[in-house]
Amino acid sequence: MIQNKIQQIKSEIGNRKLIIVSKKRSLDEIMSAYNTGHRDFGENRVQELIEKYHNLPKDIRWHMIGHLQKNKVKYIIPFIHLIHSVDSLGLLEWINKISNKENKRTNCLIQVKIAEEDTKFGFSKSLTEKFIVSNYKSNYPFINIKGLMGMATATDKKEKIEQEFQKLKYISMKNPELNTLCMGMSQDYKIAIKNESNMIRVGTYIFS
Ligand SMILES: *Cc1c(COP(=O)(O)O)cnc(C)c1O
Numbered sequence: 001m002i003q004n005k006i007q008q009i010k011s012e013i014g015n016r017k018l019i020i021v022s023k024k025r026s027l028d029e030i031m032s033a034y035n036t037g038h039r040d041f042g043e044n045r046v047q048e049l050i051e052k053y054h055n056l057p058k059d060i061r062w063h064m065i066g067h068l069q070k071n072k073v074k075y076i077i078p079f080i081h082l083i084h085s086v087d088s089l090g091l092l093e094w095i096n097k098i099s100n101k102e103n104k105r106t107n108c109l110i111q112v113k114i115a116e117e118d119t120k121f122g123f124s125k126s127l128t129e130k131f132i133v134s135n136y137k138s139n140y141p142f143i144n145i146k147g148l149m150g151m152a153t154a155t156d157k158k159e160k161i162e163q164e165f166q167k168l169k170y171i172s173m174k175n176p177e178l179n180t181l182c183m184g185m186s187q188d189y190k191i192a193i194k195n196e197s198n199m200i201r202v203g204t205y206i207f208s
Contacts (some may be wrong), residue, residue, distance in 0.1 A: 002032045005206045019063050021203030042201050046072040049069045069122050070094045082107045087121035099142035109149040109182055118164040132175050145155055147180025148172055152188055161188050163197040
């Protein structure tokens, strides 16, 4: 049952933050999670996110976790709680511009490419380090950079996943002002929390 799974995972992760990934899940399924008191949900597609936003309670905190195209940014800025998937400077600039127009500051994580797979989006490690020492606060005044997000390679090899999470852990440890370290999904959240992750994104484990 969804309720038991949520309780189970929350007891495992202690005071780290759980984002329930509700992509492809029905409104009823999301409501069963909502009714446990949970409020943070993640979606990876703008269209689906907007439909769910309109059809579900307004106190849900929505997290955009998937690759975001610039031309769709304007649809989510008015209500999004946190964008996890800022994977290029161009996208960041665009989010800043739309946020300015909407008169708000948007919370963002920098998505860092820690996996070797070419399909994963994100800042390289070196671009991330350069970005962190840049004047990003004044360059992007309508954005709150809350921290870093990463996805490990989809593999059963624990050592490989661990190595990838460590890359992000080290960047995060050197930059304590970026206090969110978001890594870990159903398959690998245990390895992620061993490596200082304080926000995990879990779907399959809860809904199946
Ligand atoms: C789907 C997705 C998740 C959740 O994955 P599960 O294996 O279902 O836990 C986490 N993060 C991102 C970016 C996703 O797209």
